[in-house]
Amino acid sequence: MKTIAIIGGSQKRTLQKLAQKEGYHVIFHDGKTSKKKAKEFLPILRKADCVVVMAGALSHPSMWTVREVAEKLGKPIAYHQGFGATGALKKGTKLVTS
Template identity: 85%
Template structure:
C-alpha cells in the first residue's frame, strides 16, 4: 500500500477516511513544530512515498524544512493551496499513480 504524508492543517480524521477509500495510507502532521523541525519531519517523510504540503496551513519555516527533507530523501512533493482534504489527497494520489 502506498503512503502519502500530508503536512499542515487539522483534518487528520477526514484524510484518513478518504485515504482508505482510495486504497492508500496517510501519515499526517499538523506542521506545528518546535525548533527541531527536521527531527520531527524526517521519520514521517522516510515512511511516505510522496508528500503533500498544505501550503496555507503551516508556517513558512516548516514548509521549507519539509521541502529540504523531501529533496534529500528523493520524495516527490506537491503543494496544495487551501485547506481542503479532498484536493490534497487527490494531489497525493496523482503523485503515486
Template identity: 50%
Template sequence: MKKTKVAIIGGSQERSLKQFGSKHGMEIIFHDGICKKGKGRRRKEFEKMIKKADCVVIQKGAISHQSMEDAKDVCKELNKPLAFNQGFGVTSAIQKAIELVEYEAA
C-alpha cells in the same frame, strides 16, 4: 495490495484525511506542521515521517513558511516525490496525492 503511504503536512483534519485516503488505497501519515520545540525538533519529526512515506503533500494554506521549507528540504534530501496543495481541504489534498502517485507510477 500494498497501500501507498502518503505524508500530508499542514492542516488539522487528520481523521478525515485518513478516512478519505483509505478509500483511495492510501495510508496517510499526518503532521499538522506545528512544532513548539524549535526548528531542529520539527525537522527531525519531518524526517521520521517522510522516511516512511512513498510521497508527500504539503498543504500550503495551512502551514508556516518555515515548516514548508523544512519539509521541502527533507523531501529533497530523501529523494521523495512532493506536491503542493494550494489550500487545506481534504478532497484537494487527496487529489494531489492521487495525481502524484499516478505520475510516479508512469
C-alpha cells in the same frame, strides 16, 4: 499500499478516511513543530511514498524544512493551496500513481 504524507492543516481523521476508501495510507502532521523541525519531519517522510504540503495551513519555515527533507530523501512533493482534504489527497494520489 502506498503512503502519502500530508503536512499542515487539522483534518487528520477526514484525510485518513478518504485515503482508506481510495486504498492509500496517510501519515498526517499538522505542521506545528518545535525548534528541531527536521527531526520531527524526517521519520514521517521516510515512511511516505510522496509528500503533500498544505501551503496555507503551516508556517513558511516548516514548509521549507519539509521541502528540504523531502528533496534529501528523493520524495516527490506537491503543494496544495487550499485547506480541503479532498484536494490535498488528490494531489497525493497523482504523485504516487505517476
